[in-house]
Amino acid sequence: MTVAFAPSSSRSGEWSAEPGFGVYVHIPFCRHRCHYCDFNTYEGLDALFAPYVDALVTDIERWDGEPSPATSVFFGGGTPTLLAPEQLGRVLAAVTERTGIVPEAEITIEVNPETVDETTFTALLEAGFNRFSIGVQSLAPHVLEGLGRTHSAGRALEALAAARRAGASDLNADLIYGSPWERPGDWARSLEGVIDAAADHVSAYALTLEEGTPLHTLVATGRVPDVDGDVQADRHAVADGYLRAAGFERYETSNWAQPGRASRHNVLYWSGGNYAGFGAGAHAHVDGRRWWSERLPRDFISAVEQGVTTEAGFERLDDSQRGPEALMLGLRLKSGVDLSALERSYGEGFLAEREPVIERLVGAGLLERSGSWLRLAEQSTMLANDIICRLL
């Protein structure tokens, strides 16, 4: 890997120059789909839990990729914690078996507050997970209701506390801001709440209306007011203020961490790293080849059962595509990208071709440059798409 990323330290040791190798595992089940969600997840498939776990384990065992010890593992969903800790442990064990896991690896699982208590956390820690990403979203009851969350604010805070009690050292709180129901005070209180609950990592995402979601329909038909980009830009600034005051540092557009607590798996994505992906609709990437699995849980399971590949599609990027992609990803990181490294990797002229545009954007104060490093100016964070697409 040649793409540099934000130097940071891991939970135990040093991981700096190499982003490593990641493993993503997708659990496509939910008790209840939230109104804003367009993720690959399904309600009412409880009967598939056991066969899905079996299929996942088999698929991991059969994986024919070049094994490389994982520096990060991420169980995402859906709601991974709908599965029993033993089931999740079996899958993690299969990963350990197949690719190996480095001793100081970051092993994250997404947790929905209403599905866990202290004993769950204890069991998950036991199974090998060492980082929990808790779906708090908001601490304002009317916002939670609007979003279609089924847990209370109290339950979310309780989940954070329970994880601590169980001995978890790495805790992320997932938050959503800028929803139509949120008042400025709601956002401040949500931030204060997760800071007080001692989360050491906060992911704060601007609510996005995705087509096909119930929320999108509600807005399109005028029953719920649209989200306001200006308000979201304000809220992002508020988040940065609160979190910075509490010792956090923003390392990516939507992610803040206490020193040394940046998510290694997250950084891996943005630095163009390699990762395997297992489970329905999971995405993977190795050296310019990106591929994804069968989207529907049933199709995924039956592919495994029939012994055929679970891969549903792929794309292979050549250097002329990888260069711009590395820019697109890397500029999301606060540290930015090392242009000379990109040029070394992706060909002569990569930089020269973009120089006039870069110059103009730097002149306009939208990009910053130091040495061969290029990054978004602080004020451009929320304009990343507009700026980045000029550089592709």
Next chain:
Amino acid sequence: MDQEHQRAIAVIAHIDHGKSTLSDRLLQLTGTVGDRDMRAQYLDRMDLERERGITIKAAAVRMNYKANDGEIYQINLIDTPGHVDFGYEVSRSLAACDGVLLLVDAAQGIEAQTLTNLYLAVDAGLEVIPILNKIDLPAAQPEKYAQELAQLIGCGPEDVHQISAKTGQGVPELLEAIVERVPPPKGEPDAPLRALVFDSVYDAYRGVIAYLRVVDGRIKSREEIAFIATGVEVEADEIGIMAPDPTPMPELETGEVGYLISGIKEVRLAKVGDTVTTRNNRDADPLPGYREPKPMVFAGIYPVEGDDFPLLRDALDKLQLNDAALVYEPESSTALGFGFRCGFLGLLHMEIVRERLEREFDLSLIATAPSVGYEIELTSGQRIEVHNPTDMPDPSQIEDVYEPFVDVLVVTPTDYTGTVMQLCQGRRGDLQAMNYLSPERVEIHYKMPLGEIIFDFFDQLKSKTKGYASLDYEPAGMQPSKLVRVDVLLNAQPVDAFSTIVHRDKAYDYGKTMTERLRKLIPRQLFDVPIQAAIGSRIISRETVKAKRKDVTAKCYGGDVTRKRKLLERQKEGKRRMKQIGTVEVPQTAFIEALRVDSDGASS
């Protein structure tokens, strides 16, 4: 045929008053077209005409009619174009006639344009036969409108023919009246040839087909001939008559009407109004009334896709082959790229050309706001013509600006008199005369700047009078006016496509309308974009598109980089398709929307 047995007539009528149906009936009753071959509106040739229900190009057809006196008469029916933009062509068609049929819908009465053409016919000394059509309709009011027509042309109401062109009722009597009342042609059979070109059309196979009437002498096939105005000398490859299909003839005699094919490939070399004579007689006096077609309305026409520019040029070249009035020259606009500044006879002409370009040549076009041609007297004493607002010099160099005026004729039910006057007054109109056609209907004459009616005047007139008023206008010379150019600036950069010349009193309204419109049409950018309207360096209106503050994807869900990349590539493609005005990115649709003229339009 001897002159005594010839009659040449035209029908003047408003759109939809039944001209084509009456022509069909005449063709049928004279046996020119067999009952089995009859199809509706036989004489209208182009699809576009049929769809719009109007006739753009005239045709002439010969009918042989056996009258009640037992004699055979040759009736030449000359079709006239039916719209305000083609007034000159109408006048040439009328010059080729000895009488006109004034055809009026018995349910609607006479309309403005018919009235204008009637005045033309009376001025030309033509015999006028008044006719009320559609008397079979339940809504027909023949008594009322017969009274109106009788008063107009000074005859008795009983002299007004009442017919139904659809059923044929009253048409045999009309044929008799044509023979009895229209005088035969008065030309000199032994004088050298002089023939009037009253129409000229381009045919892909035969080249230009000129329709003409032999005024003096005769024209023979294979004869060496000359067009006096254009100086073109050619051989008459074929002459013939339309009966109604083209039928070659060895010669056309004095008073006869027919066509001439001579290998000419462009209609501008065989223009309407020109005189055809024999080659050895080319110094003969031309027939009176010839005029160069003069474009009155100008607009920039641009391809939506810049790559289509060569296609647009080819298309205009082809259209010009059969449209002598269309003029164009290449121009470039920073906002719209490469296109053409085109000159048209009027708004309808512009619409027809644009529609044909889009339909026949499959082009997607943007047109700038139409403007008229101005004459500008500079402080240096020099006088220049300006067809494009961006060519207008700086106010400091201008002594006087002259703009074209028109005599406007509106015919309206008296209930709307006030409404019409208000509308005209609001457009800098100057009342000239009013004349009550009947207690219910009035004709109103205004003198107005052409620039005031080319926007949406006609639409406004129609909507404010519930469709009852009709409009006609004709050029009335140039007059000085207090005109200024209003520029629209994006981020201090003038956008040439939005510059316009308006009266000083209306500059503020135009500026405000455009800046407000653009504020809604221009997407937010990375910085504040001021939108200003200005006269010279003086800002008269300003709006601001605030900088956008959020344009970022929240997350990269589950490592799906492919989706994120596609999203950004689409966004990049979107940017590529935008026009760059200085540093401001403007979507193509903003130009189209901003240039659209509607009821809250730039001219109101």
